[in-house]
Amino acid sequence: MTSQQRQQELLSAAALTTFKLNGQFLELAEHLARPAGLTATYWQVLGAVIGEPLTVSAIAREMGITRQAVQRTADLLAERGLVNYQDNPAHRRAKLVAITPEGRAANQSIGPHHAHHAKELSDVAGADQLADAVAALRKLSEALDALDLSDR
Structure with a gap:
Protein backbone atom coordinates (compact mmCIF):
# COMPACT_ATOMS: atom_id res chain seq x y z
CA MET A 1 0.00 0.00 0.00
CA THR A 2 1.39 3.39 -0.97
CA SER A 3 1.56 6.33 1.41
CA GLN A 4 -1.17 8.08 -0.57
CA GLN A 5 -3.45 5.02 -0.41
CA ARG A 6 -2.92 4.77 3.35
CA GLN A 7 -3.74 8.47 3.76
CA GLN A 8 -6.93 8.04 1.73
CA GLU A 9 -7.88 4.96 3.72
CA LEU A 10 -7.33 6.84 7.00
CA LEU A 11 -9.44 9.80 5.84
CA SER A 12 -12.27 7.46 4.87
CA ALA A 13 -12.03 5.51 8.14
CA ALA A 14 -12.00 8.74 10.18
CA ALA A 15 -15.02 10.08 8.31
CA LEU A 16 -17.04 6.86 8.58
CA THR A 17 -16.24 6.46 12.27
CA THR A 18 -17.18 10.08 12.90
CA PHE A 19 -20.46 9.67 11.04
CA LYS A 20 -21.26 6.65 13.20
CA LEU A 21 -20.26 8.54 16.38
CA ASN A 22 -22.42 11.47 15.32
CA GLY A 23 -25.42 9.18 15.01
CA GLN A 24 -24.67 7.56 18.36
CA PHE A 25 -24.27 10.92 20.12
CA LEU A 26 -27.47 12.23 18.54
CA GLU A 27 -29.33 9.13 19.76
CA LEU A 28 -27.91 9.64 23.27
CA ALA A 29 -28.76 13.36 23.17
CA GLU A 30 -32.36 12.61 22.18
CA HIS A 31 -32.55 10.05 25.00
CA LEU A 32 -31.24 12.60 27.52
CA ALA A 33 -33.29 15.55 26.27
CA ARG A 34 -36.67 13.82 25.89
CA PRO A 35 -37.59 13.71 29.63
CA ALA A 36 -36.94 17.47 29.82
CA GLY A 37 -39.38 18.05 26.96
CA LEU A 38 -36.53 18.94 24.60
CA THR A 39 -35.02 17.57 21.44
CA ALA A 40 -31.31 17.11 20.88
CA THR A 41 -31.35 20.20 18.66
CA TYR A 42 -33.13 22.30 21.30
CA TRP A 43 -30.64 21.11 23.91
CA GLN A 44 -27.73 21.91 21.60
CA VAL A 45 -28.83 25.51 21.10
CA LEU A 46 -29.67 25.98 24.80
CA GLY A 47 -26.23 24.64 25.68
CA ALA A 48 -24.58 27.13 23.35
CA VAL A 49 -26.11 30.10 25.18
CA ILE A 50 -25.98 28.78 28.75
CA GLY A 51 -22.87 30.84 29.51
CA GLU A 52 -23.65 33.99 27.57
CA PRO A 53 -26.04 35.24 24.91
CA LEU A 54 -24.80 34.69 21.35
CA THR A 55 -25.96 35.61 17.87
CA VAL A 56 -27.53 32.95 15.70
CA SER A 57 -24.43 33.06 13.47
CA ALA A 58 -22.10 32.53 16.43
CA ILE A 59 -24.15 29.55 17.62
CA ALA A 60 -24.07 28.07 14.11
CA ARG A 61 -20.28 28.45 13.89
CA GLU A 62 -19.78 26.91 17.33
CA MET A 63 -22.09 23.97 16.63
CA GLY A 64 -21.07 23.36 13.03
CA ILE A 65 -24.63 23.68 11.73
CA THR A 66 -26.29 26.12 9.38
CA ARG A 67 -27.41 29.56 10.48
CA GLN A 68 -30.87 28.81 9.09
CA ALA A 69 -31.22 25.67 11.23
CA VAL A 70 -30.18 27.60 14.33
CA GLN A 71 -32.61 30.41 13.49
CA ARG A 72 -35.52 27.97 13.17
CA THR A 73 -34.60 26.27 16.44
CA ALA A 74 -34.08 29.57 18.29
CA ASP A 75 -37.47 30.79 17.08
CA LEU A 76 -39.13 27.59 18.36
CA LEU A 77 -37.31 27.90 21.68
CA ALA A 78 -38.43 31.53 21.94
CA GLU A 79 -42.05 30.50 21.30
CA ARG A 80 -41.74 28.05 24.20
CA GLY A 81 -40.20 30.72 26.45
CA LEU A 82 -36.87 28.89 26.77
CA VAL A 83 -34.84 31.68 25.13
CA ASN A 84 -35.48 35.27 24.23
CA TYR A 85 -33.94 37.72 21.82
CA GLN A 86 -31.99 40.67 23.18
CA ASP A 87 -30.55 43.75 21.56
CA ASN A 88 -26.94 43.35 20.53
CA PRO A 89 -24.78 46.38 21.31
CA ALA A 90 -22.22 45.21 18.73
CA HIS A 91 -24.70 44.87 15.86
CA ARG A 92 -28.08 46.52 15.50
CA ARG A 93 -29.70 43.83 13.32
CA ALA A 94 -28.14 40.64 14.73
CA LYS A 95 -30.03 39.97 17.95
CA LEU A 96 -28.56 37.93 20.76
CA VAL A 97 -30.17 34.64 21.78
CA ALA A 98 -30.32 34.45 25.58
CA ILE A 99 -31.48 31.59 27.78
CA THR A 100 -34.42 32.29 30.09
CA PRO A 101 -34.86 30.89 33.61
CA GLU A 102 -37.26 28.31 32.11
CA GLY A 103 -34.64 27.30 29.54
CA ARG A 104 -31.98 27.04 32.24
CA ALA A 105 -34.31 24.84 34.34
CA ALA A 106 -35.01 22.54 31.37
CA ASN A 107 -31.28 22.30 30.64
CA GLN A 108 -30.46 21.59 34.30
CA SER A 109 -33.10 18.86 34.53
Whole structure:
Protein backbone atom coordinates (compact mmCIF):
# COMPACT_ATOMS: atom_id res chain seq x y z
CA MET A 1 0.00 0.00 0.00
CA THR A 2 1.39 3.39 -0.97
CA SER A 3 1.56 6.33 1.41
CA GLN A 4 -1.17 8.08 -0.57
CA GLN A 5 -3.45 5.02 -0.41
CA ARG A 6 -2.92 4.77 3.35
CA GLN A 7 -3.74 8.47 3.76
CA GLN A 8 -6.93 8.04 1.73
CA GLU A 9 -7.88 4.96 3.72
CA LEU A 10 -7.33 6.84 7.00
CA LEU A 11 -9.44 9.80 5.84
CA SER A 12 -12.27 7.46 4.87
CA ALA A 13 -12.03 5.51 8.14
CA ALA A 14 -12.00 8.74 10.18
CA ALA A 15 -15.02 10.08 8.31
CA LEU A 16 -17.04 6.86 8.58
CA THR A 17 -16.24 6.46 12.27
CA THR A 18 -17.18 10.08 12.90
CA PHE A 19 -20.46 9.67 11.04
CA LYS A 20 -21.26 6.65 13.20
CA LEU A 21 -20.26 8.54 16.38
CA ASN A 22 -22.42 11.47 15.32
CA GLY A 23 -25.42 9.18 15.01
CA GLN A 24 -24.67 7.56 18.36
CA PHE A 25 -24.27 10.92 20.12
CA LEU A 26 -27.47 12.23 18.54
CA GLU A 27 -29.33 9.13 19.76
CA LEU A 28 -27.91 9.64 23.27
CA ALA A 29 -28.76 13.36 23.17
CA GLU A 30 -32.36 12.61 22.18
CA HIS A 31 -32.55 10.05 25.00
CA LEU A 32 -31.24 12.60 27.52
CA ALA A 33 -33.29 15.55 26.27
CA ARG A 34 -36.67 13.82 25.89
CA PRO A 35 -37.59 13.71 29.63
CA ALA A 36 -36.94 17.47 29.82
CA GLY A 37 -39.38 18.05 26.96
CA LEU A 38 -36.53 18.94 24.60
CA THR A 39 -35.02 17.57 21.44
CA ALA A 40 -31.31 17.11 20.88
CA THR A 41 -31.35 20.20 18.66
CA TYR A 42 -33.13 22.30 21.30
CA TRP A 43 -30.64 21.11 23.91
CA GLN A 44 -27.73 21.91 21.60
CA VAL A 45 -28.83 25.51 21.10
CA LEU A 46 -29.67 25.98 24.80
CA GLY A 47 -26.23 24.64 25.68
CA ALA A 48 -24.58 27.13 23.35
CA VAL A 49 -26.11 30.10 25.18
CA ILE A 50 -25.98 28.78 28.75
CA GLY A 51 -22.87 30.84 29.51
CA GLU A 52 -23.65 33.99 27.57
CA PRO A 53 -26.04 35.24 24.91
CA LEU A 54 -24.80 34.69 21.35
CA THR A 55 -25.96 35.61 17.87
CA VAL A 56 -27.53 32.95 15.70
CA SER A 57 -24.43 33.06 13.47
CA ALA A 58 -22.10 32.53 16.43
CA ILE A 59 -24.15 29.55 17.62
CA ALA A 60 -24.07 28.07 14.11
CA ARG A 61 -20.28 28.45 13.89
CA GLU A 62 -19.78 26.91 17.33
CA MET A 63 -22.09 23.97 16.63
CA GLY A 64 -21.07 23.36 13.03
CA ILE A 65 -24.63 23.68 11.73
CA THR A 66 -26.29 26.12 9.38
CA ARG A 67 -27.41 29.56 10.48
CA GLN A 68 -30.87 28.81 9.09
CA ALA A 69 -31.22 25.67 11.23
CA VAL A 70 -30.18 27.60 14.33
CA GLN A 71 -32.61 30.41 13.49
CA ARG A 72 -35.52 27.97 13.17
CA THR A 73 -34.60 26.27 16.44
CA ALA A 74 -34.08 29.57 18.29
CA ASP A 75 -37.47 30.79 17.08
CA LEU A 76 -39.13 27.59 18.36
CA LEU A 77 -37.31 27.90 21.68
CA ALA A 78 -38.43 31.53 21.94
CA GLU A 79 -42.05 30.50 21.30
CA ARG A 80 -41.74 28.05 24.20
CA GLY A 81 -40.20 30.72 26.45
CA LEU A 82 -36.87 28.89 26.77
CA VAL A 83 -34.84 31.68 25.13
CA ASN A 84 -35.48 35.27 24.23
CA TYR A 85 -33.94 37.72 21.82
CA GLN A 86 -31.99 40.67 23.18
CA ASP A 87 -30.55 43.75 21.56
CA ASN A 88 -26.94 43.35 20.53
CA PRO A 89 -24.78 46.38 21.31
CA ALA A 90 -22.22 45.21 18.73
CA HIS A 91 -24.70 44.87 15.86
CA ARG A 92 -28.08 46.52 15.50
CA ARG A 93 -29.70 43.83 13.32
CA ALA A 94 -28.14 40.64 14.73
CA LYS A 95 -30.03 39.97 17.95
CA LEU A 96 -28.56 37.93 20.76
CA VAL A 97 -30.17 34.64 21.78
CA ALA A 98 -30.32 34.45 25.58
CA ILE A 99 -31.48 31.59 27.78
CA THR A 100 -34.42 32.29 30.09
CA PRO A 101 -34.86 30.89 33.61
CA GLU A 102 -37.26 28.31 32.11
CA GLY A 103 -34.64 27.30 29.54
CA ARG A 104 -31.98 27.04 32.24
CA ALA A 105 -34.31 24.84 34.34
CA ALA A 106 -35.01 22.54 31.37
CA ASN A 107 -31.28 22.30 30.64
CA GLN A 108 -30.46 21.59 34.30
CA SER A 109 -33.10 18.86 34.53
CA ILE A 110 -30.98 16.81 32.12
CA GLY A 111 -28.04 16.89 34.57
CA PRO A 112 -28.64 13.77 36.68
CA HIS A 113 -29.36 11.53 33.68
CA HIS A 114 -26.36 13.07 31.87
CA ALA A 115 -24.13 12.36 34.88
CA HIS A 116 -25.28 8.73 34.97
CA HIS A 117 -24.44 8.14 31.30
CA ALA A 118 -21.15 10.06 31.60
CA LYS A 119 -20.10 7.70 34.40
CA GLU A 120 -21.18 4.67 32.39
CA LEU A 121 -19.18 5.81 29.37
CA SER A 122 -16.15 6.59 31.51
CA ASP A 123 -16.38 3.20 33.20
CA VAL A 124 -16.59 1.36 29.89
CA ALA A 125 -14.01 3.36 27.93
CA GLY A 126 -11.75 4.35 30.82
CA ALA A 127 -11.47 7.95 31.98
CA ASP A 128 -7.92 8.45 30.66
CA GLN A 129 -8.74 6.85 27.30
CA LEU A 130 -11.87 8.98 27.01
CA ALA A 131 -9.82 12.13 27.72
CA ASP A 132 -7.28 11.04 25.08
CA ALA A 133 -10.10 10.43 22.57
CA VAL A 134 -11.55 13.90 23.21
CA ALA A 135 -8.09 15.45 22.72
CA ALA A 136 -7.63 13.52 19.47
CA LEU A 137 -11.08 14.56 18.21
CA ARG A 138 -10.32 18.22 18.97
CA LYS A 139 -7.00 17.97 17.13
CA LEU A 140 -8.74 16.32 14.17
CA SER A 141 -11.37 19.09 14.15
CA GLU A 142 -8.64 21.75 14.15
CA ALA A 143 -6.88 19.96 11.28
CA LEU A 144 -10.12 19.84 9.28
CA ASP A 145 -10.63 23.57 9.92
CA ALA A 146 -7.18 24.17 8.42
CA LEU A 147 -7.93 22.33 5.15
CA ASP A 148 -8.14 24.32 1.92
CA LEU A 149 -11.61 23.45 0.65
CA SER A 150 -11.58 25.89 -2.24
CA ASP A 151 -12.25 24.48 -5.68
CA ARG A 152 -8.98 23.87 -7.48
